Amino acid sequence: MTAQELVQLAFERLAQRSGFETRHDQVQLSLLLSDLIEQGSTGLFEAPTGLGKSLATLIPAIANAIANDKRTVIATYTNVLADQYWRKDLPLALSLFDAHVPTAFLIGRQRYVCLMAMDEHMPGEVESFQLGAEEGVENEFRRLIRKPDREINKLWPQIAVPPVCPARACPAYDDCFYYQARKKLEKAKVIITNHSVVIQDAASSDPEAEREGMLFKYDFLVLDEAHDFPSAALNGLEFELSGSRLGSLTGIANRLENLVVPLAEVTGERREWHEKGEELRHQVQVAQKELVALGMQLEHGGIVAVTPEEIDDHPAVQRAHAKQYLTQVESIAERVRNACDRLSTDAVLRVERYRQEGKHPEAKTIADSSRNYISYVRDFAAGAHELSRPSGAAVSYIGNPRSEVILRRDYIDLREPLTGLIWDRVPYACLSATLQVDNEFDYFKQLTGTKPMFEEVLPSPFDHSLQCAVYMPKRDAIPDPTLSRGAGEQTYYRAIARELSQIIEACQGRTLALFHSRKEMEGVYAFMEVSEDLPILVQGRTGVAMVGEQFKKNIFASLFALRSFWTGFDAPGETCSCVALVRIPFEVPVEPSMIARMAYLAQQGMDPFQSHTLPNAKIIMRQGAGRLIRSENDKGILALLDPRIQTKRYGEQFIANLPPGMRQFNDILDAVGWIGLE
Numbered sequence: 001m002t003a004q005e006l007v008q009l010a011f012e013r014l015a016q017r018s019g020f021e022t023r024h025d026q027v028q029l030s031l032l033l034s035d036l037i038e039q040g041s042t043g044l045f046e047a048p049t050g051l052g053k054s055l056a057t058l059i060p061a062i063a064n065a066i067a068n069d070k071r072t073v074i075a076t077y078t079n080v081l082a083d084q085y086w087r088k089d090l091p092l093a094l095s096l097f098d099a100h101v102p103t104a105f106l107i108g109r110q111r112y113v114c115l116m117a118m119d120e121h122m123p124g125e126v127e128s129f130q131l132g133a134e135e136g137v138e139n140e141f142r143r144l145i146r147k148p149d150r151e152i153n154k155l156w157p158q159i160a161v162p163p164v165c166p167a168r169a170c171p172a173y174d175d176c177f178y179y180q181a182r183k184k185l186e187k188a189k190v191i192i193t194n195h196s197v198v199i200q201d202a203a204s205s206d207p208e209a210e211r212e213g214m215l216f217k218y219d220f221l222v223l224d225e226a227h228d229f230p231s232a233a234l235n236g237l238e239f240e241l242s243g244s245r246l247g248s249l250t251g252i253a254n255r256l257e258n259l260v261v262p263l264a265e266v267t268g269e270r271r272e273w274h275e276k277g278e279e280l281r282h283q284v285q286v287a288q289k290e291l292v293a294l295g296m297q298l299e300h301g302g303i304v305a306v307t308p309e310e311i312d313d314h315p316a317v318q319r320a321h322a323k324q325y326l327t328q329v330e331s332i333a334e335r336v337r338n339a340c341d342r343l344s345t346d347a348v349l350r351v352e353r354y355r356q357e358g359k360h361p362e363a364k365t366i367a368d369s370s371r372n373y374i375s376y377v378r379d380f381a382a383g384a385h386e387l388s389r390p391s392g393a394a395v396s397y398i399g400n401p402r403s404e405v406i407l408r409r410d411y412i413d414l415r416e417p418l419t420g421l422i423w424d425r426v427p428y429a430c431l432s433a434t435l436q437v438d439n440e441f442d443y444f445k446q447l448t449g450t451k452p453m454f455e456e457v458l459p460s461p462f463d464h465s466l467q468c469a470v471y472m473p474k475r476d477a478i479p480d481p482t483l484s485r486g487a488g489e490q491t492y493y494r495a496i497a498r499e500l501s502q503i504i505e506a507c508q509g510r511t512l513a514l515f516h517s518r519k520e521m522e523g524v525y526a527f528m529e530v531s532e533d534l535p536i537l538v539q540g541r542t543g544v545a546m547v548g549e550q551f552k553k554n555i556f557a558s559l560f561a562l563r564s565f566w567t568g569f570d571a572p573g574e575t576c577s578c579v580a581l582v583r584i585p586f587e588v589p590v591e592p593s594m595i596a597r598m599a600y601l602a603q604q605g606m607d608p609f610q611s612h613t614l615p616n617a618k619i620i621m622r623q624g625a626g627r628l629i630r631s632e633n634d635k636g637i638l639a640l641l642d643p644r645i646q647t648k649r650y651g652e653q654f655i656a657n658l659p660p661g662m663r664q665f666n667d668i669l670d671a672v673g674w675i676g677l678e
């Protein structure tokens with residue numbers, strides 16, 4: 001059977017299962033993806049909530065594994081969605097096919113339990129955890145280890161898999177959850193992972209040198225939640241140097257030295273290893289002192305180097321300069337780089353020799369394991385070099401010191417790195433419910449450099465014109481937030497609180513209020529006046545996951561939340577009957593990397609507000625609004641409280657980016673009555 005026939009058959013079988021119906025657009029998306037996988041083509045898809053995107057993605061991946069022997073990687077931004085793919089959707093999708101298809105799941109290594117570390121810190125609990133856990137990941141640990149959240153938060157960094165470990169040379173290697181998961185990858189035809197792993201894999205592999213990454217060579221990449229891929233890429237490709245990271249570097253150099261002891265003893269080279277290690281430790285210590293000295297002089301962070309150089313003259317970049325510290329940053333970076341280079345170059349040669357000579361029975365295993373440590377040190381050298389001499393379009397800066405000085409290098413244009421690492425290497429499909437701005441994919445393409453061969457927008461299965469009403473307060477009810485600084489701030493908070501209090505009373509709780517800043521959220525909360533039986537939960541007073549669960553469980557509760565709830569939060573049913581978007585989430589360029597990014601756009605002849613700030617805010621508003629209608633039975637009110645939506649020229653554009661046909665009200669009781677909230 002062809003892949004297309006297998007896809008059709010899978011959906012026919014799905015339709016026969018009780019509780020499932022196949023949607024025309026879901027099948028359509030699946031067939032389109034199947035085509036792309038089969039032909040090695042590329043596409044962008046806007047696939048709305050409720051379409052059944054996960055199954056529409058998994059079915060063609062499995063079909064093409066069977067019919068065409070293709071390996072597909074499916075990556076999400078959040079581990080929550082990756083977990084849902086793996087535990088819920090993949091078993092269902094696999095059950096629709098007769099053939100067996102090997103699959104694998106991998107998220108970032110620091111999300112797995114390290115058995116050696118667990119044995120050290122919680123010796124009595126390893127066995128029962130091994131018995132109860134399937135993947136050995138953090139959420140299983142939280143579920144299986146019955147301890148209060150606060151205690152687990154403290155424990156987790158101690159028992160999570162470290163950035164580098166002895167791997168094959170570890171006595172627990174054969175049982176290690178993380179390395180078991182990696183082992184499965186090699187044979188797997190469908191792999192569920194996250195964006196960060198995709199970036200890390202791409203950065204560590206080199207197809208020209210035939211060097212494979214941890215995901216091994218694959219034929220097709222699906223990026224789900226693709227609107228968040230730029231942010232995963234920025235995080236994955238940044239480099240950071242701080243006192244604590246230098247501490248980790250020393251720890252890794254020490255562990256390398258310990259690891260090779262058996263081989264160094266056989267060859268009589270213990271002293272040489274120790275001397276090399278000592279040299280690195282000494283240089284790192286000097287660099288740490290230099291960092292502290294820099295911190296004592298520093299009044300504020302700022303940009304020390306930026307490329308292309310023309311951006312340097314931009315007034316905003318000039319204002320953010322901290323170039324007077326460039327010489328010190330160069331000295332620290334070069335000191336660390338040289339020390340790392342010397343150690344890694346020497347270590348590579350010695351270890352390779354040990355492997356070839358084979359004088360010790362464990363020579364190969366130890367040599368393989370030491371490679372991880374050496375790569376870490378070598379990558380650190382490359383990163384340190386970039387701090388004083390960034391390449392591509394990038395910025396190096398000193399972060400605003402709180403507890404310690406942080407030197408960072410960030411990309412300010414992702415197009416070139418992503419083209420080299422992803423788009424030119426492997427055919428792909430980017431999927432999201434919010435990939436378009438103003439009915440175009442241009443913003444995503446401009447941000448990431450993708451040049452897809454195919455673009456498609458699937459219609460929403462929901463009828464927003466019937467399921468949703470828009471509420472906007474009367475024009476003068478809330479002052480313009482940008483004109484409400486200083487003394488006016490309290491007036492603004494009071495006005496928002498008055499509106500939200502009315503909304504919560506009218507909706508009988510059930511309101512998710514999304515804020516742009518903690519200060520604003522707390523400021524508004526202080527003025528809230530609602531009945532005692534309509535509790536308001538506030539993000540930050542309890543953990544993100546817990547506060548979300550409390551909101552879902554208590555039908556009369558409302559939730560004040562920040563950015564992590566604008567996207568990915570799923571509360572179907574009447575528990576979330578109103579979503580209030582308090583303020584348009586315009587990014588304010590205060591961080592050096594953001595300032596440099598804006599200057600870069602201006603240098604390219606673009607208006608930074610029109611080309612970045614505005615479209616970015618539109619996407620976030622679309623995501624926030626998307627929290628409201630999560631199923632065909634949902635109905636509710638979208639409250640847009642920012643008065644600029646009614647007073648500024650761009651206001652209409654925000655409305656135009658929301659689902660069409662929603663009726664607008666400026667009296668909350670009218671909106672509640674019309675939509676029929678009970």
Ligand code: SF4
Binds near residue numbers: 114115161166168
């Ligand atoms: S192989 Fe590494 S991660 Fe796994 S148990 Fe051993 S030290 Fe921990």
